[in-house]
Structure formats: C-alpha cells, structure tokens
Amino acid sequence: MQVSVNHSDGPRAASEPARRATMRDVAALAGVSIKTVSRVINGAPSVSDGLRDRVTGAIARLDFRPNLAASSLRRADGATRQIALLLEDVANPFSAALSRAVEDAARERGTLVFAGSLDEDPLRETELVRAATLHRVDGILLVPAGPDHGYLEREVRSGTPVVFADRPPRGLAADAVLATNEEGAREAVLHLADHGHTEIAFLGGERRISTSAERLAGYRAALAERGLAERPGRVADDLPDAGSAARAVAAMLDSGDPPTALFTAQNLVTIGAIRTLQERGLHGRVAVAGFDDFPMADLLLPRVTVVAQDVAGIGALAVRRLFARIAGDASPPREERVPTSLVVRGSGEIPPPPR
Amino acid sequence: MQVSVNHSDGPRAASEPARRATMRDVAALAGVSIKTVSRVINGAPSVSDGLRDRVTGAIARLDFRPNLAASSLRRADGATRQIALLLEDVANPFSAALSRAVEDAARERGTLVFAGSLDEDPLRETELVRAATLHRVDGILLVPAGPDHGYLEREVRSGTPVVFADRPPRGLAADAVLATNEEGAREAVLHLADHGHTEIAFLGGERRISTSAERLAGYRAALAERGLAERPGRVADDLPDAGSAARAVAAMLDSGDPPTALFTAQNLVTIGAIRTLQERGLHGRVAVAGFDDFPMADLLLPRVTVVAQDVAGIGALAVRRLFARIAGDASPPREERVPTSLVVRGSGEIPPPPR
DNA sequence: CTGTTAGCGCTTTCAG
DNA sequence: CTGAAAGCGCTAACAG
Numbered sequence: 006m007q008v009s010v011n012h013s014d015g016p017r018a019a020s021e022p023a024r025r026a027t028m029r030d031v032a033a034l035a036g037v038s039i040k041t042v043s044r045v046i047n048g049a050p051s052v053s054d055g056l057r058d059r060v061t062g063a064i065a066r067l068d069f070r071p072n073l074a075a076s077s078l079r080r081a082d083g084a085t086r087q088i089a090l091l092l093e094d095v096a097n098p099f100s101a102a103l104s105r106a107v108e109d110a111a112r113e114r115g116t117l118v119f120a121g122s123l124d125e126d127p128l129r130e131t132e133l134v135r136a137a138t139l140h141r142v143d144g145i146l147l148v149p150a151g152p153d154h155g156y157l158e159r160e161v162r163s164g165t166p167v168v169f170a171d172r173p174p175r176g177l178a179a180d181a182v183l184a185t186n187e188e189g190a191r192e193a194v195l196h197l198a199d200h201g202h203t204e205i206a207f208l209g210g211e212r213r214i215s216t217s218a219e220r221l222a223g224y225r226a227a228l229a230e231r232g233l234a235e236r237p238g239r240v241a242d243d244l245p246d247a248g249s250a251a252r253a254v255a256a257m258l259d260s261g262d263p264p265t266a267l268f269t270a271q272n273l274v275t276i277g278a279i280r281t282l283q284e285r286g287l288h289g290r291v292a293v294a295g296f297d298d299f300p301m302a303d304l305l306l307p308r309v310t311v312v313a314q315d316v317a318g319i320g321a322l323a324v325r326r327l328f329a330r331i332a333g334d335a336s337p338p339r340e341e342r343v344p345t346s347l348v349v350r351g352s353g354e355i356p357p358p359p360r
Numbered sequence: 361m362q363v364s365v366n367h368s369d370g371p372r373a374a375s376e377p378a379r380r381a382t383m384r385d386v387a388a389l390a391g392v393s394i395k396t397v398s399r400v401i402n403g404a405p406s407v408s409d410g411l412r413d414r415v416t417g418a419i420a421r422l423d424f425r426p427n428l429a430a431s432s433l434r435r436a437d438g439a440t441r442q443i444a445l446l447l448e449d450v451a452n453p454f455s456a457a458l459s460r461a462v463e464d465a466a467r468e469r470g471t472l473v474f475a476g477s478l479d480e481d482p483l484r485e486t487e488l489v490r491a492a493t494l495h496r497v498d499g500i501l502l503v504p505a506g507p508d509h510g511y512l513e514r515e516v517r518s519g520t521p522v523v524f525a526d527r528p529p530r531g532l533a534a535d536a537v538l539a540t541n542e543e544g545a546r547e548a549v550l551h552l553a554d555h556g557h558t559e560i561a562f563l564g565g566e567r568r569i570s571t572s573a574e575r576l577a578g579y580r581a582a583l584a585e586r587g588l589a590e591r592p593g594r595v596a597d598d599l600p601d602a603g604s605a606a607r608a609v610a611a612m613l614d615s616g617d618p619p620t621a622l623f624t625a626q627n628l629v630t631i632g633a634i635r636t637l638q639e640r641g642l643h644g645r646v647a648v649a650g651f652d653d654f655p656m657a658d659l660l661l662p663r664v665t666v667v668a669q670d671v672a673g674i675g676a677l678a679v680r681r682l683f684a685r686i687a688g689d690a691s692p693p694r695e696e697r698v699p700t701s702l703v704v705r706g707s708g709e710i711p712p713p714p715r
Numbered sequence: 716c717t718g719t720t721a722g723c724g725c726t727t728t729c730a731g
Numbered sequence: 732c733t734g735a736a737a738g739c740g741c742t743a744a745c746a747g
Binding site: 392393394395396399406407408411430432433434435438 | 732733734735738739740741
C-alpha cells in the first residue's frame with residue numbers, strides 16, 4: 006500500500022543488465038533489518054504480520070530471489086539442495102528410468118539433480134565425483150563404473166553420503182540398492198527349461214560388471230536344479246555390445262549343436278541376439294528370454310519375454326536411502342534387493358523343435 | 361619434502377565427521393597467505409615455483425577442494441558452472457538423447473547440468489525455472505511446456521540466458537534451435553505418395569505443441585504438391601498418447617474408406633498405430649512413415665520408415681548457443697533449424713493394395 | 716518480536 | 732611476486 010521509498014538505484018535503462026535484488030535491497034525497501042527479511046524468507050514464525058506483509062510486498066516488487074548458494078554457505082547444515090546422480094549413460098533406457106525416479110523423489114524435497122554419464126569409464130567416475138564435491142552436493146547416487154570405491158571414503162567422512170544403485174560398492178562400506186539378479190536369471194532359465202528346453206545358452210554382458218556374474222550364477226543354479234549339464238559352448242559372457250552378442254549367437258547357431266533357447270542376460274545382448282535370429286528367419290523358432298525389459302519389447306514379433314527389473318523401484322529406494330543419510334542416519338550400511346518379475350510375452354514360450 | 365608444521369587441528373578420531381579443509385588451512389600449512397593459495401588454485405602465473413610447490417603439497421596433504429559456490433559468490437562474473445536443462449521427461453528417448461548431447465558439451469566446459477522433467481505441464485516449467493534461478497545457474501536450456509514465455513524476460517535481463525530447443529519461444533525474443541518439422545513431414549508424405557498411395561492419413565500429437573502444427577502443414581503441402589485432396593476423415597490430430605493413436609487408427613480402418621498409408625507425426629503416435637496394425641494383422645499391408653525415430657524401429661517387422669530428427673545435433677547446437685550467450689554474446693536472438701532425414705526401412709515402401 | 720555483529724570460503728581490490 | 736583488508740549474500744549467535 007503505502008510506499009515511502011524512492012527509486013534507490015538511479016536511472017535504469019531497460020536494456021542494461023539489471024542487478025539482482027539482494028536481501029539488503031528488500032530490507033531497505035521494506036524499512037526493516039536484513040535479518041527480518043531472512044526470517045520471512047525462511048518462514049520463521051516470530052515475525053509480526055505487519056512487518057511480514059511489508060517484506061513480502063518488497064520481495065514481490067523487487068522480484069527478489071534468495072541466493073541459495075550464499076545461504077548454504079553460511080547455514081549450519083551447509084545443505085546445498087543438490088545431489089549428483091552418476092550412472093551409465095543418461096540416454097540409455099535403464100539409466101533414463103532411474104534418473105526419472107530420482108528426480109521425482111528429489112523434487113519432493115526441493116532438491117535439484119545433477120546427472121552425469123560415466124560410460125563405464127572408471128576415470129569419468131572419479132572426475133564426476135570430484136566435480137560433484139566441488140559443487141558441494143548434499144549426496145551422491147552412484148551406479149559405479151570403477152572396480153574400487155575406497156577413494157570415496159574421504160567424501161563420506163567429510164559429510165557427503167554415497168549410495169550405490171544397481172551395483173554394489175567395493176572397498177567401501179556403503180548403502181546399496183540392487184536387483185535380485187541371481188534369482189531373476191534363475192527364474193528365466195527355469196521358465197525356458199519348463200517349456201521343454203534342455204539346450205539353453207547363456208549370453209551375458211561385460212564380465213567385470215557385478216550384475217553379469219550374478220546372472221550367470223542364476224543360470225547355473227537353474228541348470229543344476231533341472232539336472233541339466235552346463236556345456237562350454239553354451240556360455241558366451243563378456244559381450245560388450247549388441248554387435249558382439251549378435252556374432253556370438255551366430256557362432257552358436259553355426260555350431261554343429263545349436264541351442265534351442267537363449268537366455269540373454271542384458272539389454273543390448275538381447276537386442277543383438279534378436280537381430281541375428283531375425284536375419285536367419287529363426288525368431289519364431291528359437292526361444293529367447295532376456296534380463297531387463299526394453300522399449301518395444303512388446304511390439305516385436307514374437308513379443309519378447311523378459312525378466313523385468315523394477316528400475317523405478319530401485320531408484321526410489323536408493324534416493325530414499327540417500328536422503329536418510331543426508332538427514333543424518335548413521336546406522337550401518339545396508340544392502341537392499343528389489344525383486345525382478347518375469348514378463349511372459351511369447352518369445353520365451355516357443356517350444357524346442359521336435360527331435 | 362620438508363614438513364615443518366605439526367598437526368594443527370588436534371586429535372581427530374577416524375569416525376568423527378572431518379571438517380573439510382579450507383583455503384585458510386592450506387595457507388597455514390604452506391606458510392603463505394590465503395591469496396597465494398587462491399592464485400595457485402586459479403592458475404595465476406605470478407607465483408614463484410617454490411611457493412607454488414609448497415601450496416600444491418599442502419593441498420594434496422589436506423585433500424583440499426575449493427568450494428565452487430563460495431568462489432562464484434565473490435567472483436566478478438558470478439559464474440556457478442551449472443546450467444539447467446528443462447525438458448519433457450528425462451525418461452523418454454528424445455529427451456534422453458538431448459540430455460546426453462547437452463551433458464557432453466557442458467562437460468567440455470567444466471559445467472554440470474541439472475536436468476528437470478516438465479511432463480508438458482506449464483506449472484512445472486515455471487517452478488523449475490524458479491528453482492534454477494535460486495541456484496543461480498549460468499543459463500537455461502528449455503524445451504518449453506507452457507504457452508507463453510514472457511515471464512522469462514526478467515531472468516534474461518538479470519543475466520540468465522535462455523535458449524529454446526525443439527520448440528520456439530512465445531512472447532519472448534530468445535534463441536531457438538528447432539527441427540525442420542514441415543519439410544520433414546512433407547518429405548515423408550511425398551515418399552508415401554511416390555509409392556503409389558493416394559489415401560494417406562495424418563495422425564498427430566497434441567495440437568498445442570508447435571511441432572504438431574508444423575508437421576500437419578508439411579502433410580498438407582505434400583498432398584497439394586501431388587494434387588491429392590485432403591479429406592476430413594483422414595486427419596486425426598491432437599492425440600495425446602499411444603492409446604489414443606491406436607484408437608484413432610482403428611476408427612479409420614473401420615470406416616468404409618480406410619487409408620492405405622499412415623503418416624504418424626510423433627513418436628508415441630507411431631507406436632500406437634503400429635500396435636493397432638499388428639492386432640489386425642495389417643502391419644504388412646498398410647504403409648507407415650513416422651516422424652521421429654525411436655528405439656527398436658529397425659527391429660520391428662516390417663522395419664519402420666521414419667523421418668529422423670538429429671536430436672544430438674539439436675542439443676549440441678542449442679547448448680552451444682547457450683554457452684555463447686553465457687560468454688556475453690549480445691547479438692539478436694536467432695532461430696536455427698536442424699535438418700531431418702528420411703530413413704527408409706520398409707514400412708513406408710509397402711505399396712497400396714491393387715484396386 | 717526485532718536488530719546488530721560476525722563470519723561462511725572465497726576473490727577482489729589495492730598496497731607493498 | 733606477495734599479502735592485508737574488504738565484501739559477495741546470506742544466516743548464526745547473541746543481544747535488546
């Protein structure tokens with residue numbers, strides 16, 4: 006209503022880069038101390054209605070935006086309301102879904118998320134962790150690329166909690182949220198076996214990634230459970246991309262003794278395998294069950310049976326742990342497992358050819 | 361080598377949350393002034409080798425990490441080395457690819473990226489823009505959800521440049537990097553026509569999104585160019601998701617006069633259309649050309665002919681503009697168009713049935 | 716309920 | 732080439 010202050014900052018041309026208003030400007034315009042402005046901004050109860058209104062009005066008139074960085078610099082808890090999410094590649098479906106789950110949870114807490122792609126490169130991991138610490142993020146959510154995470158100990162000790170998703174930490178005690186890789190793989194292979202297959206191949210992703218090993222273990226467990234022998238030519242692990250997977254499948258099919266069913270233990274491997282089957286017109290004859298769902302899996306013909314990971318669930322749980330740590334939870338690190346689920350669509354139910 | 365300072369901060373239990381070292385700690389340990397440390401950190405040339413080595417040693421010993429927020433608070437240019445990327449949904453393929461391109465360019469400039477999903481919600485747009493400004497990002501890259509962007513004027517004036525990607529600004533003069541939507545759509549429809557189709561339907565996404573209108577214009581231009589009449593029942597625009605697209609296609613097929621070819625002007629629309637065709641066993645009989653490529657488009661049978669957008673190109677160009685603005689480029693806003701390309705895969709070359 | 720003073724960690728003056 | 736003092740925008744710790 007009553008404004009008693011004149012334009013305090015002289016002539017301001019429309020084009021000249023306007024300086025952002027600070028708390029001091031607001032205080033001056035409202036005729037209160039800067040501290041009172043701070044109280045209003047932070048919703049402190051102990052401000053009279055009259056002053057609060059004056060301050061609110063000044064804030065609106067000046068279009069004042071509190072500087073979060075300055076605030077956290079001085080604030081006791083030092084929180085910056087930013088977290089880092091470091092993962093494989095923001096462009097791949099798994100990471101993208103994880104990212105979205107994390108973003109949603111962070112938004113509820115007024116926190117912004119830095120996303121960074123590691124491309125399975127340990128060096129990128131340490132670089133991005135460093136960048137995150139320079140920005141003083143409140144916490145780090147990591148799908149690790151590197152083989153050892155001891156270097157994170159000092160970050161954790163100096164107050165930046167780290168939570169692992171999808172893959173466990175090594176050389177560091179930290180929270181981890183993982184999928185039930187072994188059980189999921191076992192379920193898929195049992196499913197193939199129960200549809201009559203005895204010649205089931207394993208095609209897996211990079212060996213150094215922990216999930217690969219767990220899924221291979223699940224494959225072996227299922228074979229054992231059904232009394233099937235594991236044959237050397239039936240296992241191709243350490244496939245880095247779809248192309249190598251396609252070639253590995255081709256080689257198996259060309260052998261004198263081709264498998265009648267494929268368990269593909271990773272996204273890209275599944276895709277590579279399907280491509281080879283399509284090329285040979287075998288996509289309706291060789292059964293396929295894949296680990297991890299992928300876009301369009303239910304539009305391919307036959308539709309692709311997969312063990313789906315609850316990616317959003319993993320993300321949500323991991324970010325929840327992270328915020329608990331940020332809030333001060335000092336309980337021992339824990340590992341949580343999020344269950345997978347078999348999605349039956351057709352490709353996994355193709356029977357073996359009559360002998 | 362020679363260390364002459366004793367442990368200056370008393371007994372420190374391994375578990376107690378270690379305070380991060382500051383420049384003052386480094387200065388004390390190195391026996392120099394805090395300003396010299398600052399010079400070393402910022403690579404100022406005017407520091408003698410001896411001092412530089414002492415400082416470097418102290419930094420390493422204390423595991424010192426400069427606080428970027430504190431630095432930018434005082435720094436003349438106020439740069440925070442963070443930008444915001446606000447887009448549709450980090451989990452969808454278009455946004456994810458854009459995100460990756462932006463991340464890569466930002467990384468080269470030592471800048472971190474906040475990604476935020478708007479879900480086509482104008483309110484989210486303003487909320488996230490606000491959050492970004494509270495964090496004092498150096499710039500904002502926006503795939504807008506809202507109908508008007510005049511509110512961004514004050515951000516731009518107070519020094520936060522905004523660059524638009526995929527969709528142009530309204531009510532604001534700002535840089536924009538867009539695809540050649542009309543030309544791309546035209547090319548796809550001409551392609552269908554040149555394969556003998558005269559009954560070509562248009563299925564488009566939400567009408568209020570500018571790309572939809574441009575693509576519809578391209579469809580019309582192509583029809584006109586080939587002397588084909590536009591018939592009312594052939595156009596279904598404003599389809600918000602794959603389900604509505606599927607239903608729209610079904611309705612057209614059920615009409616007495618079904619189209620022989622479909623131009624699907626958006627990702628999800630293409631997918632919905634294909635689903636309906638599959639359900640009716642028509643996926644080998646009705647031609648389809650879609651706007652915007654999507655994962656697995658080349659694994660579906662028939663493989664899907666699309667007009668592919670150069671998403672990475674759009675992202676790279678947009679982020680480049682943004683960094684130019686951040687660096688102080690004050691030239692008039694410009695609109696740039698990134699060309700699309702027709703990817704011929706099979707579904708678009710299906711001929712019309714003999715009459 | 717309100718204000719004053721000090722200082723977060725750093726860079727900018729401006730002196731030597 | 733080096734350093735002392737001031738201050739970025741804000742909150743903590745005390746006053747009153």
